[in-house]
Amino acid sequence: MSNILPESLSIPAKTLSGHGASSGLLQECRRFGSRGIILHGAALEQQGRLDALMAAMPAGLSIRTLRHRGGEPTLHEVSDVILAARHHQADWIAAAGGGSIIDLAKAAAALVNAPHPPAHYHDGEPLDEPGLALIAVPTTAGTGAEATLNAVLTNEATGAKKSIRAPGMMASVVILDPGLLNGCxxxxxxxxxxxxxxxxxxxxxxxxxxxxxxxxxxxxxxxxxxxxxxxxxxxxxxxxxxxxxxxxxxxxxxxxxxxxxxxxxxxxxxxxxxxxxxxxxxxxxxxxxxxxxxxxxxxxxxxxxxxxxxxxxxxxxxxxxxxxxxxxxxxxxxxxxxxxxxxxxxxxxxxxxxxxxxxxxxxxxxxxxx
Ligand SMILES: [Fe+2]
The missing domain is CATH 1.20.1090.10 (Dehydroquinate synthase-like - alpha domain)
Incomplete structure (x- = not known):
């Protein structure tokens, strides 16, 4: 008989699910502060979803949106999102996209206060500094990245593809909206x-x-x-x-x-x-x-x-x-x-x-x- 529980268990603190659940994204983000980054792909723009979200933005929020170019994320892209988050003085990072976008946001949120560049942690060094809250909204049904403690990244200089993993990388909020799969x-x-x-x-x-x-x-x-x-x-x-x-x-x-x-x-x-x-x-x-x-x-x-x-x-x-x-x-x-x-x-x-x-x-x- 296997153990009932693992030695360490970490799951998203809050999960919302159902058609239309993503319309509550900014209300959820607001709980973590007034300034944030939304990293997204094409799915959030389809059918006017991103415009609708921004039009209904709660008062007092300051948001910068970043569109991912697509493809699996690199350390250089993590650095770009970190710079954007620092420049915007972000309190949180939301990711609305497939596993690549969620992993990119997850790594940037985790590393935003880290003293070393992402390659340092990609090479296996422990990450001690707390990062920003991550809100994950998957638009594909595949990677499970919204519920994991690692981000799979490629070092474009060496070609090495592996994970950065840290206990603080779990999403604070996950939103499962099946309507976002439309058009995938x-x-x-x-x-x-x-x-x-x-x-x-x-x-x-x-x-x-x-x-x-x-x-x-x-x-x-x-x-x-x-x-x-x-x-x-x-x-x-x-x-x-x-x-x-x-x-x-x-x-x-x-x-x-x-x-x-x-x-x-x-x-x-x-x-x-x-x-x-x-x-x-x-x-x-x-x-x-x-x-x-x-x-x-x-x-x-x-x-x-x-x-x-x-x-x-x-x-x-x-x-x-x-x-x-x-x-x-x-x-x-x-x-x-x-x-x-x-x-x-x-x-x-x-x-x-x-x-x-x-x-x-x-x-x-x-x-x-x-
Ligand atoms: Fe996988």
Whole structure:
């Protein structure tokens, strides 16, 4: 029997959910002070949402909006947001966007008072100074970044993609508004949804799993499996709410149970081949399940029950229904030693239920690039 609780548990202090919940964003931000930064992507501007928010701004607020260029965040971009926050004398930072935007805002909020540049903490130095309040509003159902204690960032000078992690990085407020998924590109729905499903499965089978993470991640697997295809097929589907909830629950679970070898592989493969994170996860997931299957034990059958059939068969079927093909199949494998070394050094890999060896990583890579 696993432990009931993890040794340390941190979750967002407040979570609002439901259609239209994002209209309360500025009221929530105001609780943390009168001056703030809103970092956003295209989704918040669609259908006039950003204009409507700003038009209904509560009296006395001073807000600077920053639009992210898109793509996965870099240390340089974190520095830019920190400078903007310091210049504006911000009390809080809100992020309305996908996982990249939330991670960018999360890192900037955490590091705004830090004495060293972001690269210092990206290299693993502890972060002691408290930062600003973070308000997270996801506009994709995928990364669970709104509920985690880390921000995945790339050092553009070295190409290294890894996390900054600190206890103070948890969002103070999360707003889950399924209407914000409307208009999200289908390829993003598919890839981010497969990331969420991978995270839920890896958290459920992690060697750090507890009763609490099992409960949350199994519900996440159930919700994502049941609702991802409907959201992919129809923008505005009623399944958007359950899918967003599944992603959020998976994020909470992984924040303390951690993940597995798929996420260990995902950072070096994604950075080297410039493939979006969710697409990397989807390409690796079936092979990692095969590798881990014996060690999963009864959890394989529990996961199969949650998806309504054999787990591996269902995942392959779902990927076909989402029109996902591997971005690696048939490609030459480059820099194998680097990929193996980074995968073995990853905290995600260390949480994998089967102890991962170099031979295991090579076995996975051979199949992923087959
Ligand atoms: Fe992920």
């Amino acid at each position: 590109p289908k390829t993003v729905i598919a890839a981010s949804g497969m990331d969420a499903l991978t995270q839920a499965i890896e958290a459920f089978t992690s060697r750090n799993a507890t009763w609490l993470s099992d409960t949350l991640s199994l519900q996440a697997v159930h919700l994502i499996n049941a609702h991802l295809e409907a959201v992919y097929l129809e923008s505005g589907s009623a399944s958007a709410g359950p899918l967003l909830t599944g992603s959020y629950l998976g994020g909470i679970a992984l924040s303390f149970a951690r993940l597995g070898v798929v996420h260990g592989l995902a950072h070096p493969l994604g950075a080297l081949y410039h493939v979006p994170h969710g697409a990397v996860c989807a390409a690796c997931l079936p092979h990692a399940i095969e590798l881990n299957r014996q060690v999963f034990g009864a959890k394989y059958d529990i996961l199969s029950g949650a998806v309504g059939g054999d787990l591996l068969t269902r995942i392959r079927d779902l990927m076909a229904r989402l029109d996902m093909t591997s971005p690696f199949a048939g490609k030459p494998l480059r820099e194998k030693d680097m990929i193996v070394a980074e995968t073995l050094a990853s905290g995600s890999t260390r949480a994998n239920p089967k102890p991962i060896t170099r031979a295991d990583v090579e076995w996975l890579l051979a199949r992923i690039f087959e």
